[in-house]
Amino acid sequence: MSCKLTDIKINQSGTIKEVIDNPLITKLFEFGLLPGASFKVLNIAPFNGPISILIEDTRIALRRKEAQFILVNC
Amino acid sequence: MTSSQKKIALVGNPNIGKTTLFNKLCGLSQKTGNYPGVTIDKKKGKFKFNNSEFEVIDLPGINSLYPKSKDEELVINYLADKSKADFPDKIIVTVSALNLKRNLYLFHQIKDLEIPLILAINMTDIAEKRGIFIDEKELQNIVGCPVIKISAKTGLGINNLKTALTSELTPDRLAQNYTTELSSDILSELKHKHKKHTNYHTFLSITHTEIDANDILAQNNTSARKLKVNESILRYKFIKSYLDNVLTVDKSKANDFTTRADKLLLHPIWGYAIFGLILFTIFQSLFALAAFPMDWIDNLTTNFAEVSKLWMPEGYLNDLISDGIVPGIGGILIFIPQIAILFLFFSILEESGYMSRIVFLMDKLMQRIGMSGKSVVPLMSSLACAIPGIMAARSIENKKERLITILIAPLLTCSARLPVYVVLISLVVPDEYYGPFNLQGLAMFGMYFIGIFASFIVALIFKLILKSDYSGTLLLEMPQYLWPSAKNTLITVWKNVSSFVINAGKIILATSVILFVLATKGGDNFDNANEIVSQQYITLSKDEIKTKVVSYQLENSYLGMIGKSIEPAIKPLGYDWKIGIALISSLAAREVFVGTMSTIYSINSEESLTIKNRLAQERNTETGELTFTLATAVSLLLFYAFSLQCFSTVAVTYKETKSIKWTAIQFIYMSVFAYLAALIAFQLLS
Numbered sequence: 001m002s003c004k005l006t007d008i009k010i011n012q013s014g015t016i017k018e019v020i021d022n023p024l025i026t027k028l029f030e031f032g033l034l035p036g037a038s039f040k041v042l043n044i045a046p047f048n049g050p051i052s053i054l055i056e057d058t059r060i061a062l063r064r065k066e067a068q069f070i071l072v073n074c
Numbered sequence: 075m076t077s078s079q080k081k082i083a084l085v086g087n088p089n090i091g092k093t094t095l096f097n098k099l100c101g102l103s104q105k106t107g108n109y110p111g112v113t114i115d116k117k118k119g120k121f122k123f124n125n126s127e128f129e130v131i132d133l134p135g136i137n138s139l140y141p142k143s144k145d146e147e148l149v150i151n152y153l154a155d156k157s158k159a160d161f162p163d164k165i166i167v168t169v170s171a172l173n174l175k176r177n178l179y180l181f182h183q184i185k186d187l188e189i190p191l192i193l194a195i196n197m198t199d200i201a202e203k204r205g206i207f208i209d210e211k212e213l214q215n216i217v218g219c220p221v222i223k224i225s226a227k228t229g230l231g232i233n234n235l236k237t238a239l240t241s242e243l244t245p246d247r248l249a250q251n252y253t254t255e256l257s258s259d260i261l262s263e264l265k266h267k268h269k270k271h272t273n274y275h276t277f278l279s280i281t282h283t284e285i286d287a288n289d290i291l292a293q294n295n296t297s298a299r300k301l302k303v304n305e306s307i308l309r310y311k312f313i314k315s316y317l318d319n320v321l322t323v324d325k326s327k328a329n330d331f332t333t334r335a336d337k338l339l340l341h342p343i344w345g346y347a348i349f350g351l352i353l354f355t356i357f358q359s360l361f362a363l364a365a366f367p368m369d370w371i372d373n374l375t376t377n378f379a380e381v382s383k384l385w386m387p388e389g390y391l392n393d394l395i396s397d398g399i400v401p402g403i404g405g406i407l408i409f410i411p412q413i414a415i416l417f418l419f420f421s422i423l424e425e426s427g428y429m430s431r432i433v434f435l436m437d438k439l440m441q442r443i444g445m446s447g448k449s450v451v452p453l454m455s456s457l458a459c460a461i462p463g464i465m466a467a468r469s470i471e472n473k474k475e476r477l478i479t480i481l482i483a484p485l486l487t488c489s490a491r492l493p494v495y496v497v498l499i500s501l502v503v504p505d506e507y508y509g510p511f512n513l514q515g516l517a518m519f520g521m522y523f524i525g526i527f528a529s530f531i532v533a534l535i536f537k538l539i540l541k542s543d544y545s546g547t548l549l550l551e552m553p554q555y556l557w558p559s560a561k562n563t564l565i566t567v568w569k570n571v572s573s574f575v576i577n578a579g580k581i582i583l584a585t586s587v588i589l590f591v592l593a594t595k596g597g598d599n600f601d602n603a604n605e606i607v608s609q610q611y612i613t614l615s616k617d618e619i620k621t622k623v624v625s626y627q628l629e630n631s632y633l634g635m636i637g638k639s640i641e642p643a644i645k646p647l648g649y650d651w652k653i654g655i656a657l658i659s660s661l662a663a664r665e666v667f668v669g670t671m672s673t674i675y676s677i678n679s680e681e682s683l684t685i686k687n688r689l690a691q692e693r694n695t696e697t698g699e700l701t702f703t704l705a706t707a708v709s710l711l712l713f714y715a716f717s718l719q720c721f722s723t724v725a726v727t728y729k730e731t732k733s734i735k736w737t738a739i740q741f742i743y744m745s746v747f748a749y750l751a752a753l754i755a756f757q758l759l760s
Contacts, residue, residue, distance in 0.1 A: 025303055027142055027547075030306050031549055045437065045438055046342040047439075049434075056175055059554075060551055061430070061550050061552055062548065
């Protein structure tokens with residue numbers, strides 16, 4: 001089953017399945033948010049703030065707006 | 075510069091200790107940039123090794139050669155143009171051992187630009203403690219350029235790095251691994267046609283649509299966008315193909331301190347509480363700690379002026395130095411303690427990795443008022459000085475968020491306002507305690523609050539007016555927490571303080587000389603002051619006449635004439651022509667206000683007093699009332715809080731926005747705001 005990265009709760013992990021085409025896809029890829037990469041959600045800022053995830057060995061923070069484009073296995 | 079001097083550029087991702095490496099290589103022999111700040115603009119330094127001289131250029135950290143922010147664009151333009159005079163002879167690409175895979179991405183992009191380069195793997199000592207081992211020999215064989223393990227903090231491997239810099243570098247070219255759609259023959263052909271230096275530079279120009287290659291793209295069934303997306307996939311694939319051979323990770327040694335610390339530091343409640351506590355500590359230190367050295371500097375300047383007056387032969391030069399230059403310079407030296415403390419904290423926050431957490435915590439709140447979490451760092455820098463603040467806004471990807479940050483940054487209380495505030499507050503607020511709070515401290519806190527509040531309101535207004543675009547978002551790496559190095563922190567503080575003193579000092583020295591000359595020269599009335607006054611006041615004693623002459627002279631000096639001519643405009647704000655002179659002279663830089671006031675009033679008084687006492691005794695020459703009443707002081711405080719009296723800020727806004735329109739809007743809205751606020755305050759209070 002697949003869901004959006006924004007649906008994942010803190011401390012849950014999984015792998016990225018697909019990144020829906022969007023104006024920032026290149027940037028997301030360059031930060032290692034590539035299909036097949038494994039991740040873990042570390043922190044979520046309150047009031048729908050950004051999400052911090054561990055992707056491979058790097059911690060990346062991104063806004064929910066972009067996280068929506070990332071489909072993950074769950 | 076000698077021809078034997080080699081230019082070395084430092085390139086790398088943000089947060090990999092590049093600035094630490096720069097400090098390690100160059101120590102204190104760095105050219106202080108035009109403005110203080112963390113990593114802004116190109117920073118240059120020098121070092122010698124084995125009789126060779128090197129000039130090192132530290133570039134801002136970038137994530138890739140695909141520009142999304144102004145910072146990245148600047149670095150890319152610098153690296154792409156080999157014909158430029160300041161093009162580097164060699165590049166050190168710095169990567170972090172803690173984050174090898176992602177950092178190698180940028181390394182491979184730069185390597186394809188075919189500039190002689192060295193790969194320096196930083197933080198290897200920390201990595202090994204955390205069970206991360208890198209086989210640099212194997213990596214060297216794969217990537218085809220020298221690979222050197224270093225620790226910029228401890229100095230490990232720095233000599234190896236310097237030795238590598240002295241040798242000839244002829245990097246191997248790797249097989250093309252960034253595109254499969256365009257063959258290297260096609261790229262070569264385009265390279266010659268468009269006079270690019272390398273195939274990869276040609277490729278970048280196509281993806282930035284700088285080269286129009288639509289026909290060729292269509293023939294190969296691709297587009298600029300597809301090329302770019304595929305580049306990142308292909309490069310990571312390539313890195314992955316060899317990474318296991320060079321990198322060994324012993325998971326049992328893994329230290330997950332960062333994740334655990336983040337649970338607390340990014341906590342929805344505790345995270346903000348801790349951030350608030352950090353801010354509170356910074357401001358407490360700014361006032362409680364800085365107050366003592368500031369007093370010493372003030373007294374020292376006063377004493378120095380007295381001594382120089384006594385010891386030098388009497389005459390115009392003596393007056394110029396003791397009444398013009400010394401008080402003027404004193405006005406700038408008094409900043410040093412606060413600037414040093416502010417940059418000390420910033421440097422620690424930056425190096426420890428906490429700055430990124432502030433971005434994370436504040437992003438959503440800042441978005442409400444049209445900015446980004448990344449605006450917090452420029453805005454905090456603006457509490458020291460708006461110039462590094464405005465320049466630091468380069469890291470913000472979204473154009474609208476960046477513009478708003480630039481427009482409101484000068485509303486925040488910069489350290490140039492502090493001496494003005496300190497003097498004015500001490501005139502009207504008693505130095506007493508209300509419970510544990512010092513009243514003057516509270517008033518100062520209130521001025522900071524006014525600045526922050528005003529900036530948020532103005533940001534909100536701009537957010538509603540300006541159109542949005544989708545040019546960028548927030549994507550940032552949250553580095554692992556590290557202990558800041560004391561030496562590195564101190565170098566950063568020293569650099570910022572010295573460049574501030576030198577730059578502001580130049581302006582202040584010039585203004586204080588000009589002011590002194592204007593105040594001591596005048597027309598006929600000035601020259602004949604003695605006779606005019608003695609004729610007017612025949613009944614007065616000799617001493618009384620002497621005082622009258624001095625103030626008559628000041629009124630009829632060129633400076634007095636300027637002040638008088640603007641008096642009608644500033645009278646509703648509660649200012650006399652003397653304050654008018656200070657306003658005009660501080661148009662170039664706010665901090666000049668205090669220097670000007672002390673220059674004007676030293677001309678007018680016999681004894682040397684501290685600035686504060688001199689102003690407190692000042693009375694209107696016509697009415698005999700105190701010049702600095704509560705209403706006037708509050709009006710002046712608000713005027714200085716909102717007006718853009720800083721030519722350097724105007725210049726830097728123009729430089730950063732490349733727009734006369736926005737530079738003008740910033741100057742005008744702040745001036746109007748300042749005038750109205752001061753007018754309302756004075757009319758209500760008097």
